Amino acid sequence: MRDFLRKLFTGRYGSYGTDELTRFFLRAAIVLLVLSLIIEPLWFLYFGTIIMLAMCYLRLFSRNITKRTRENDIYKRQIRKLNSFFKRKDR
Helix, strand or coil, X not given: CHHHHHHHHHCCCCCCCCCHHHHHHHHHHHHHHHHHXXXXXXXXXXXXXXXXXXXXXXXXHCCCHHHHHHHHHHHHHHHHHHHHHHHHHHC
C-alpha cells in the first residue's frame, strides 16, 4: 500500500498536466453534469460527463507530451477559426 501511495503522489512528475483542452473538457463535464441533474429527461448526459472526466484524467496523467501538445494545438487552431468566423459575422 505504501508503494502504491508513493507512486500515486510522485507519479505526476513528467506528466503532461493541464492545458486549454483539458480545461475545456472539465468545464464541459460540469455543464453536462448540471444539465443532467436539473433536467430529468437529459439523464443520459451523465454518461457524457463520465467520458469527459475520463478524458481529463487521461490528459492530466499522460506522459506522451508530444501527442497531448499536438491535440491541444489542434484544439486551439479550431477555436481560433471559430472565433474569427464569428468576428467576421459581426462586421
